[in-house]
Amino acid sequence: MILTPHFLTGAAIINKTNPFLGIILSFLSHYLLDAIPHSEYSIKNIKNRKWKKSFFDFLKIFFDLFLGILIIFIITKKIFLSFIGGFFAIFPDILTFFYILFPQNKILKYHYNFHKKIHFFNKEEQNSIKFKNMNFSEKIYFLFKIFSQIVIILIAIILLKL
């Protein structure tokens, strides 16, 4: 799942619980959300460690995170607390990035495989098909996988505003 729904979910959880419980639940929320069918933008250059070609991959991540941070600034006054929750909610993806940097590390590798397994509904081959080449049901499913993330973002915003 992209970073914005993760970040906002973490922010909502920590605002609705307490900092201690919030950190743990925000972290765990990442795996729960990743189990929901979702589509992601490609960062295959980063994944393949093609650093010279990775600029646009990093740019996508930057805008994704920027959107989450911007929404926090707009809708809540508890910026710092929200950032803590948001940080722990995206922490599994940070660990994945560290695995790409340090593939020899056994703990990072174990986490990487676990995190990948959580994505029950996201098969790599599905993501490589272009939208125009999909049949009707594949298109509907693809749109659903975007919609699912919009719903998560909206629920998190509502929780933050309540």
Ligand SMILES: [Zn+2]
């Ligand atoms: Zn993830």
